[in-house]
Amino acid sequence: MITHSKIVLDEEDIDGVTDVLSSGLLVQGKAASSLEEELASFIGVRHAVAVSSGTAALHLALICLGIGHGSEVIIPSYVCTALLNAVHYVRATPVLVDIDPYTYNISAGQIEKAISKKTGAIVVPHMFGLPADIDEILSLGVPVIEDCAQSAGARFRGQYTGSLGRISIFSLYATKMLCAGEGGLILSDDPDLIARARDLRDYDEKETYTIRYNYKLTDIQAALGKSQLKKLPSFIEKRRKIAGLYNDGLEHVVSRIPSVPEGREHIYYRYVITVDDPTRFMGKMQEKGIVCRRPIFKPLHRYLNLPGYAVTDQVWSNGVSIPIYPSLTEIDADRIMDAIKTIS
Numbered sequence: 001m002i003t004h005s006k007i008v009l010d011e012e013d014i015d016g017v018t019d020v021l022s023s024g025l026l027v028q029g030k031a032a033s034s035l036e037e038e039l040a041s042f043i044g045v046r047h048a049v050a051v052s053s054g055t056a057a058l059h060l061a062l063i064c065l066g067i068g069h070g071s072e073v074i075i076p077s078y079v080c081t082a083l084l085n086a087v088h089y090v091r092a093t094p095v096l097v098d099i100d101p102y103t104y105n106i107s108a109g110q111i112e113k114a115i116s117k118k119t120g121a122i123v124v125p126h127m128f129g130l131p132a133d134i135d136e137i138l139s140l141g142v143p144v145i146e147d148c149a150q151s152a153g154a155r156f157r158g159q160y161t162g163s164l165g166r167i168s169i170f171s172l173y174a175t176k177m178l179c180a181g182e183g184g185l186i187l188s189d190d191p192d193l194i195a196r197a198r199d200l201r202d203y204d205e206k207e208t209y210t211i212r213y214n215y216k217l218t219d220i221q222a223a224l225g226k227s228q229l230k231k232l233p234s235f236i237e238k239r240r241k242i243a244g245l246y247n248d249g250l251e252h253v254v255s256r257i258p259s260v261p262e263g264r265e266h267i268y269y270r271y272v273i274t275v276d277d278p279t280r281f282m283g284k285m286q287e288k289g290i291v292c293r294r295p296i297f298k299p300l301h302r303y304l305n306l307p308g309y310a311v312t313d314q315v316w317s318n319g320v321s322i323p324i325y326p327s328l329t330e331i332d333a334d335r336i337m338d339a340i341k342t343i344s
């Protein structure tokens with residue numbers, strides 16, 4: 001069976017975790033601080049705060065930007081519910097916008113139409129590892145939270161995603177680019193935003209009371225995050241190699257393969273093709289021992305029963321994510337392409 005995603009762990013990862021276990025100091029400590037420094041330095045941002053998940057990172061990022069009841073937060077519809085949850089956690093109003101038909105990222109033009117006096121922030125996920133139209137979005141003058149849960153290591157005009165907005169978030173969930181089981185980070189050049197996030201992630205031993213959270217990352221997870229970060233460039237190289245094989249082999253086979261606008265470096269967190277009937281396609285692939293998935297389980301406007309969002313609906317109706325991960329072999333990739341050719 002070829003799974004849809006696969007965690008890649010080696011001896012170094014296991015040794016890192018074992019060292020933490022042997023030290024007896026499991027809670028957020030040295031490993032978490034050094035993960036913060038290492039990710040911030042890799043991405044090219046001054047400060048980072050480690051937290052327990054990407055969702056926790058989004059939640060704190062919204063609070064740090066002062067988003068609350070009465071504020072609107074613009075998010076794409078074609079994304080997982082983590083974004084919607086985070087906006088609801090702070091009692092703000094989510095404003096969903098459609099995506100770009102070529103990059104599947106939030107559409108800058110649609111954002112512009114959705115901006116109102118109440119807009120407090122725009123959350124911009126770089127979907128599937130391809131940077132969004134971040135320069136156009138930044139030029140709209142609203143604080144941007146870059147959501148890099150799927151884009152660690154992707155670059156926009158030479159700069160890493162996560163270094164472009166006012167604040168950015170990362171996820172260390174098991175199947176993400178950097179795996180720690182669970183975990184997240186908030187990055188920003190603004191020391192005040194970061195100090196606030198640092199304060200809010202831990203509730204204990206504070207002089208004054210305000211609502212705070214237990215959003216700490218354990219050193220067990222941080223050790224894994226650190227050793228994974230060292231391998232990120234090689235992970236990306238392997239993903240790009242497989243994507244190259246798919247690009248060549250599937251160009252005339254499926255309706256659409258990913259296209260990458262100039263100046264953007266895709267890391268292929270997901271390789272999304274479009275087919276006429278995803279349900280039938282995924283069933284046939286499963287029969288051949290290959291697991292494919294819808295890249296987004298259900299768009300947010302469908303959960304909320306909102307009309308519109310034609311591009312999201314169309315991409316959701318045809319999009320399929322095929323297996324791509326650093327340990328996928330060329331033999332696996334050939335088997336996947338052969339299977340696709342017999343089905344399409």
Ligand SMILES: Cc1ncc(COP(=O)(O)O)c(C=O)c1O
Nearest residue numbers: 053054055082125147149171173
């Ligand atoms: C774009 C995006 N943002 C945020 C998240 C939430 O991250 P986590 O699962 O670490 O809470 C995810 C997770 O799938 C995601 O894909």
